[in-house]
Amino acid sequence: MSNIFYSEKFEDRHNGPRATEVDEMLQFLGVSSLDELIEQTVPAPIVRPDMKLPKALSEVAYLERVKNIAEKNKVFKSFIGQGYYNVVLPGVIQRNVFENPGWYTQYTPYQAEIAQGRLQALLNFQTMVSDLTGMEIVNASLLDEATAAAEAMFMLYSARKNKQANTFLVSEDIFPQTLDVLRTRATPFGIEIRVTNVTTESLTEDIFALLLQYPAASGAVSDYKALVEAAAEKNITTAVAADLLSLALLTPPGEWGADVVVGNSQRFGVPMGFGGPHAAYFATKDAFKRSIPGRIIGVTSDASGKYALRMALQTREQHIRRDKASSNICTAQALLAIMASFYAVYHGPKGIKNIASRIHDLTRLADQAIQSLGYVQTNESYFDTLRFHVAGQAGNLKSEALNNELNFFYEEEFVSLSIDETTTFEDIKTIVKVFAKIKGLSVNEVDLDPFVDQLTDVIPSDLVRQSAYLTHPIFNSYHSESEMLRYIKSLEAKDLSLCHSMIPLGSCTMKLNATSEMIPVTWARFGSLHPFAPADQTSGYMQLLDELNQWLAEITGFAKMSFQPNSGAQGEYAGLMVIQAYLESKGQAHRNICLIPASAHGTNPASASMAGLKVVVVKCDERGNIDVADLKAKAEEHSDNLHSLMVTYPSTHGVFEEPIIEICKIIHEHGGQVYMDGANMNAQVGLTSPGFIGADVCHLNLHKTFCIPHGGGGPGMGPIGVAEHLVPFLPNHTVVPVSGKEGISAVSAAPFGSTSILVIPHAYIAMMGGDGLTTATKTAILNANYIKARLEGHYPVLYAGANGRCAHEMILDCRGFKNIGIEVADIAKRLMDYSFHAPTVSFPVAGTLMVEPTESESKAELDRFCDALIAIRQEIAAVEAGEVDAKNNLLKNAPHTAQVVIDDAWERPYSRQEAAYPLAYLRENKFWPSVSRVNESQGDRTLICSCPPIEAYEEVEA
Structure with missing residues (x-):
């Protein structure tokens, strides 16, 4: 047969298993076809009709098409400012970080021992910001300047000494997008935003804090020292939104008394990208270290006493405190913070x-x-x-x-x-x-020329910076490209990413981020546009956004999407605020009860609390499903005040719950709306959809299901889709209107969130087509069920559907090992010795591992992962049998670094080979953890969140 009409399918590159491997896995599962497996997994009442999407394009055809779209954008020289500026991204950073899957496919550094590289880069970011702002403690990035300012407002509101004060005094010379977001976030808590000339306003008792822009939105630079001192005397705290680059010349806010300094690091080598992604920063005094939102990187030591890093304090705080959490932040902007930190190191x-x-x-x-x-x-x-x-x-x-x-x-x-x-x-x-x-x-x-010779000083002497910054040797050692390249690579080598192995995280889908999807992100036609550029210069972006909006609406079964939320948790918040606006329009503003299943992601109750709602927990049954009787009882009890249900589907336990349509109907019968968490959308696409099931709003984690890479902890995108009746209430924007007059005020700084990375899901959908996307979902379910079948004879699998099948993920129960002293964390650490990142640890059930393989992993990789877990189970069995010491064994001492293994003084009760090469594949492809098990408690007891003296590094080399 002629190959004249042959065209390579991207679908075949995206999905891991080959046709023969699919057949082998189906045979292992005892089914005759992929469709039979899906019939056993997905409840028949929720199966949707085929999606109506354009025919799939090849990679070559897509890149040609998106190039034509990009050409419609006009890149004029931008002098707009307002928080967004053109930059020069050094080539050594662009090629080796921004375009490098060794950096952009890493997961959030929860497994510190195999994440020391990005942890160091993020510590460099914290040090850079601390030095430039003059503040004591800094987090490892937030989403954007506007939301960072909102986080500062809420932190200072929560910490206010006068609990009756509810006014936040905001400079009238602030960026308009920041004011827009502040108003959104203030509303649920009744915080009054008073916009005024702060230098003339009386500091009355009802004010708990004030916010200054430095330099101001107009460009003016003012001396606020006296104002800040006067405010402090009245127990009024001060937040400052500061241009980070300007602080190289201006006296930093920390030196004139600011309590919080926020801003954006975009000027440090990160393209504008029509609004993002960029890494915001949040710097504050040590007194607020227990309240600072987001992630903090801290210094500790490992089991050998060597220098090591870890995430400290607030790590997944919302999963612990839930509706009492101080923030719902789950995604940072790690990749962009890393780029900014390398910019500072290079220069x-x-x-x-x-x-x-x-x-x-x-x-x-x-x-x-x-x-x-x-x-x-x-x-x-x-x-x-x-x-x-x-x-x-x-x-x-x-x-x-x-x-x-x-x-x-x-x-x-x-x-x-x-x-x-x-x-x-x-x-x-x-x-x-x-x-x-x-x-x-x-x-x-x-x-x-005459003006060049006559430039006059315009910065008052009191505001000219005198203090030193970036004094640490890291910022003074790598200024040639050769040295910088080697430094970047030295850190990259310490991190496990998708370049090395599968990352089987439940609910944090880590699938292929294809090169063809990533290429257009670096083009100037997408990267160099200001988010407030005139509309006739952005028609390429508008076409791309319109197409993506239509495609995602078809996939989700909704009427329209909003791209403004730039993280999943922010999507949750936006969706709840849209529901609130809708209810208010119907005269039902009193509705404030949000029902949330006990198994829900921790950001769900945190987001509900931020939206001003009261959380009522719904029980789960012994199979991990929503207890429908309890849901019905609580919906009836709170019928007059029911606002919404937040539900994840498939469930957080990895099960397609049979009564989901009934669940949605119960909520609607009592006047509430259904918010669906889209974290598990990778099991829905093409098979069912939130709109088809009966949800009213759903956020999508584009950095999960739709291939935007996790970037070591961000960027993310969390757009929301809504049913027709909610469309008028989608988020608007004060500078660039993107919704109607009934739309809620902005939830992000930029009109379309982190716009430049939307080309990635656009590429994914265009190259997969409807059939390809559906096959990907089926393959993800196949891979998960194959792992379940291979492991359930070795580990109990906690939950399953009616026919014994899981969805796209499953939970391995490790709680039974506690009686011999083996914790789930020991299994996670031991997996590093097998060159794997651990599955999600202790969520949603403490003492368990939640595994999600995705569709992108081949059978060979799935088998390698299963072989590793089975081998670890045998190691546990040796402890159970009393054959090895319960406290001094392979699991308790894991992970084993190369330095530990080659140490002359090997005194452990097992061989070096058992420690480092327990299975044959490791002899050809071994990823070494760069530090031994980190000391978690030490890092919190002695919190060090900036680069320590060089002696600490020298100790590591000793």
Whole structure:
């Protein structure tokens, strides 16, 4: 037969098992076909009709198509500012971090011993931010500046001494998107946002904190020291949203008394990307270390007493405290924080100061040249932003700027322009020409030389930074590309990623992040657009977003999506706030009861609490399913006030619960709405859908089901889909309207969240097509059931469906080993010696492992993983039989580093080979943990969250 019409299918590259392997696994499971397995797994009443999606494209065809879409975006020189700036991403970082699966396919560093590289990079980020802000403790990134400011507001509100105070005083010169998000987050708690000139406002007793922008949104730089001191005397705390790069020249807020400093690290080498992703930062005083939101990287030691790192304090805090959690944060922006930290390492303190100084000098040059034309510039002191009064000429100025492919920021009678790292001397000449033409001045050639020699100081002496920063040797050692490359690679080598093996995490789907999906993210046509760029410059993005919106709506069975939430937990929050707005429109604002099953993700109750709801827990039965009788009783009890049910489907226990349609009907009968957590959407796509089941809103973890990589802990995207009646209430945006007048205010800084990475799910869906996506879901279920069948003779499998099948994940019960002193954590650590990342530990059930293989893993990889767990079970059996010491054995001493194994003083009651090479495959492909088991409690007792003295590293080498 001719191969003329043959076209390679991306589906065959994405799915791991070959056809023969599928047949072997089906035979092992005792079924004749994949469809028979699915019939045994998915309840018949929820099976949906086939999806109507475009025909699948090949990788080559897709890249050609998306290139044509990208060409529709016009990349003008951006001087818009407002928190987003063009940057120069050093090539050594772009190629070896941003484009490197060894960095972007890592999971969140919960398994510290095989994550020391990214933990060090994140510690560098914390140190960088701490140095520049002058604050004592920093987290390892938040989603964006606006949500970081909202987290600061809530932290200071919770910590306020006067519990009657409920006013948050906000500078009128703040970024508009930040104010938008603050208003959203303040509403559920009754916090009053008072926007004012903070320097003249009276500090009354009803104020618990104030928020300043430094430099201000207008560009002005002000001395707030006296204000902050006066506020402190009245027990009013201060938060500052600060431009991180400006702090290389300006006195940091920590030195004039700020309690919290937040902002964005985007200027440190991360492209604008039409709004994200970028790593926000949150820095505060040591007094708030137990309240700081997000993740903190801390210093500890390992079992050998060597320097080691781990996540400290708030690690998965929401899973412990649930509705009492101080934040619902589950995804950070780790990859972008890592890039920003490497930017600081590469440039060092001198390089960072040179970049900041050059920006400032070009700004002063533009200021003097434009003022010489007769314009009035309103900022006496500034860093990079000028604001000109253009009385009646804003429209003409905008037209002329656009003719020269320049974007400025316009507000009635004023025009602002922000200089950045990419601005050139020639750009300043072009800007001056534009301003000159509006004055009717004909300028053929702008001569800036006279102004260069006459630049005047505009930063007051009290605000000129005197303190040193980035003094640690890490920031002063790797300034040639060779040294930087080797440093990056030295850290990468300490981290296990999808480059090495499967990462079988339950509820944190770690599937293939295909190269073809990633390539367009780095294109300037997607990366270099400002989120507030004029609409006629962004038609490529609009096409991509419209297509993705339609495709995801078809996949989920909903009417429309909102891309604004840029994490799964933020999607939960947004969805609940949309429901609240809908209920208010019906005169039912009093509804405030949220039913949540006991098995739910910890972010569910935390998000409900943030939305101002009261959580009522619904019981689960002995099989892990929702207790329908208890649900019905509680829905009836709270019928008058029922707001919503938050339900995960398939369940967090990895089961397609049979009565899910009945569950949704019960909630609707009592006036509530159904929020479906999309964490397990990888078991739904093409087989069923939230809308078909009866849900009203659902968030999607695009960094799980739809192939955006986890990036070592972020970026993520958590868009929400809603039924028709909720569409009018989807999140809006104050600068770029994206919803109707009834839409809730913004939940993220950018109109479409972390927009640049939306090309990844767009690529995935386009290259898979409807049939390919459905096959992927079926394959994920096949792989999970194959692992279940191979392991259930060795470990109890905790839950299963009506026919004994699991969905896309299952729970291995390890609680029975506690009676011989073996904890589930010991199994997790021992898996590292077999070159595997552990499954999800102790969630949703303490003492268990939740395993999700995804569709991307081959049978050979599944078998390798099963062989490892079976071998570990045999090691446990030796403890059970009393053949080995219960406290000094392979599991209790795991993981074993290369240094431990080659140590001359080997005194352990087992061989080096048993420790390091328990199975044959490891002799050819071994990933070594870089540290022994970390000391968890030491790190919390002595919290060190910035780079320690160089002696600590020298001890490691000793």
